Amino acid sequence: MWRERQRLRPPPPLLVAAAALVVVSALASAPEAALQVGFYHETCPIAEDVVLAEMRLILMEDATVAPALLRMHYHDCFVQGCDGSIMLRSRKKGNKTERDALPNRSMRGYDAIERIKARLEAVCPLTVSCADIIAMAARDAVYLSHGPWYDVETGRRDGNLTVAEYVENDLPPPDSNIVDVKTFFSVKSLNSKDIAVLFGCHSIGTSHCGPIQKRLYNFTGSMDQDPSLNPDYAAELKKLCPPPRPGVDDDGGEGKTKVPLDPGSNYTFDLSYYRHVLATGGLFQSDGSLLHDPVTRGYVEKVAKAKSPDEYYADFAAAMVKMGRTDVLVGDLGEIRPTCGIFVD
Structure with a gap:
């Protein structure tokens, strides 16, 4: 490959x-x-x-x-x-x-x-x-x-x-609702379309079980499951991620199990993430939150039905460039470090 x-x-x-x-x-x-x-x-x-x-x-x-x-x-x-x-x-x-x-x-x-x-x-x-x-x-x-x-x-x-x-x-956090997501992104001058576009980054990668356990087992504090999560998909996730055991699984959700963000295509950057969110509600609650706002849901539906990735790719380029300008240091501000992880004294 x-x-x-x-x-x-x-x-x-x-x-x-x-x-x-x-x-x-x-x-x-x-x-x-x-x-x-x-x-x-x-x-x-x-x-x-x-x-x-x-x-x-x-x-x-x-x-x-x-x-x-x-x-x-x-x-x-x-x-x-x-x-x-x-x-x-x-x-x-x-x-x-x-x-x-x-x-x-x-x-x-x-x-x-x-x-x-x-x-x-x-x-x-x-x-x-x-x-x-x-x-x-x-x-x-x-x-x-x-x-x-x-x-x-x-x-x-x-x-x-x-x-x-x-x-x-x-x-x-991964369990954010759409109101919270929009608030966090608006502080960075990113709008609803930017949110929907940038969440497409979840087309590649995996997660540990920790960020989704609340959604699977204790969504409202009553030992319930997120009702917006597709039942069949939830059943698959529960096979991978059993309920947390108090005093045993207190590692911040950083166990060894890896759950794909975009099943079947988790290392190929494509449009299937949007089809996955539309069909199942996505892995994270924040993924599913895209369906709870008219602008973000409309974008998810459009991309999920697209026959060509070209329009999404152009949107993605624009959103990444826009995010990349966030509170940057330019000109005489900041420094150039010889080693990225070490402070310059």
Whole structure:
């Protein structure tokens, strides 16, 4: 399978043009000292080639890193902006960073970002930020999972403020309803369509049982099941995820069992996630919440019935570019770290 992926080339010109048009239109209204496509053209012209080449090798070794890096970009951007602060390790005992927060406890991909960073440091020292590497790696993870190629704006600098408590405050939990989801996303200037589009990231990847146990066994506190969850799908999930045992399964839901976000297609970026949500209510309560709002439900229905992925791919490119601008550090702000996980003294 990965030999076939190694032969992938940039997508058809029509799709590239559509994604590029989105980016160019957005840049037309961008302020000075903002992100831009090709930011490293002069200072490190091979930067994106290095990232893509290393990503090919990383995913050949472990395809499960693709959804992990997509998730990392989302978690980085939603907590203090897309500044690479999610990578920083604590330098003092008891001083917890974003990496230590409960929602990031199962985060993977840190080693992959450091590996890419080391390659770039060898050819362009102190030039490419960790924040930009995360954004480019997320794009390449989608592309190498048979999703769309899109232009990534670069020019972010790295932030060095990282607080574990901010993570739980800024990230919508998996059991969020649509009102909560819209609130979390609106703070980041993302609208209802952006929500529906970005939830398509769940086309690839898996979850532990912890985030869905409440939905299966204690939805309202009365030992009940979420009534919006398809009964047949719920029965399948219960086979994988038995009820939690007090005092035994108190690990934050980080057990060994993996549940696919998009059954049957969990490592191929495609439209089947939307068909899955429409048919079953999705894995997380937040997935199912897309059906409880007229805008998000309308989008789910449209994509689920689409015969071609082109329109969704263009929407996805636009939404990822938009999310990637969240509270970025540019110009003289922030720093460029030689190692992403280590503070610069």
